Amino acid sequence: MSRRPVVAGNWKMHGTSAAATALAQDILRAIGRLRRVDIILCPPFTALPAVARVVKRRRVALGAQDCHWAEQGAFTGEVSVPMLQELGATHCIIGHSERRRDCGETDAAVARKVQAVVAHGLTPIVCVGETLQERDAGRTLEVVGAQLTAGLQPVTPEQAPRLIVAYEPVWAIGTGRNATPAQAQEVHACLRQRLAARFTPAIARQIRIQYGGSVKPDNSAELIAQPDVDGFLVGGASLDAAQFAAIIRAAAGVPAPATT
Ligand code: 13P
Numbered sequence: 251m252s253r254r255p256v257v258a259g260n261w262k263m264h265g266t267s268a269a270a271t272a273l274a275q276d277i278l279r280a281i282g283r284l285r286r287v288d289i290i291l292c293p294p295f296t297a298l299p300a301v302a303r304v305v306k307r308r309r310v311a312l313g314a315q316d317c318h319w320a321e322q323g324a325f326t327g328e329v330s331v332p333m334l335q336e337l338g339a340t341h342c343i344i345g346h347s348e349r350r351r352d353c354g355e356t357d358a359a360v361a362r363k364v365q366a367v368v369a370h371g372l373t374p375i376v377c378v379g380e381t382l383q384e385r386d387a388g389r390t391l392e393v394v395g396a397q398l399t400a401g402l403q404p405v406t407p408e409q410a411p412r413l414i415v416a417y418e419p420v421w422a423i424g425t426g427r428n429a430t431p432a433q434a435q436e437v438h439a440c441l442r443q444r445l446a447a448r449f450t451p452a453i454a455r456q457i458r459i460q461y462g463g464s465v466k467p468d469n470s471a472e473l474i475a476q477p478d479v480d481g482f483l484v485g486g487a488s489l490d491a492a493q494f495a496a497i498i499r500a501a502a503g504v505p506a507p508a509t510t
Pocket of ligand 1: 486
C-alpha cells in the first residue's frame, strides 16, 4: 500500500517568534502548493503561536517538540498537551534522542507522554534510534525494537494508525553522516514487523515511519525510494527554507523546479 509521505521540521532550540515567523513564511513560499505530502513544522514552544498564525489556512500542521504527560500540576517548567492543543498543535515529537540523552528521558516517560498525546487526539512522532556503540555492537534492531515496544505500550489498535514513528540513529543526528538507504530500510522494515506483531499487519501498513539524521536535499530522494521510508524528520536542513523545500519535494516525488 502506498502511505502518504510526511515530512516534519524539528527546529530544536532555534528561533525567536520573529525569526520563526520569517522562516515559516519563507518555507511556505518555497514549497508552493504541494499536494502529495504532509508537512509539519515543530518550532520551539514559545514560537508556536507565531508559526500557527503563518500556517493558518495552509495545509501545514503544527507540532511541538515535547510535552509533559500530566494535564496540569506542580511540574515547574513543563508544558501539557492541552496547552499545546490550545496553540494549534496537532503533533508532538516524543522521545527525541536529545531528550533521552540530555534530560534523562526513559522509555517509561516516553510511554506516558505518548499516552497523553493520543488521549487528546494529537499525533505523536515517536522517536527511536541506536547509538554508534550500539550499532557497532550489532544491537541496532534489538535497541530500536525495545524502544518502540516500550513507547507504544499504551497505544490502542484504534489509535495506532495515526501514529508516526521516527527512526533517528543517534550517530547520524547533526553529524552530516546519514544512514545509507539500505541501513534505513533494514531498520524501518524491522520496526514495521514489530508494529505488525504489536497491532496487526494491516495497521502496521498504515503507520508512517520517518527517517531522521542528516537528511539533506542530496540524500532525500534515495532514502524516500526505500519501501518502508515514509518521510523525514529533519533538523538542521529544516532551518533553511530552500533546503527544506527541496527535501519536501523529494518526499512528494515532485521534481525540483527548473533553475534559470
Ligand atoms: P539533523 O537533521 O540536524 O541531523 O537532525 C535530525 C534530528 O534530530 C531531527 O529530529
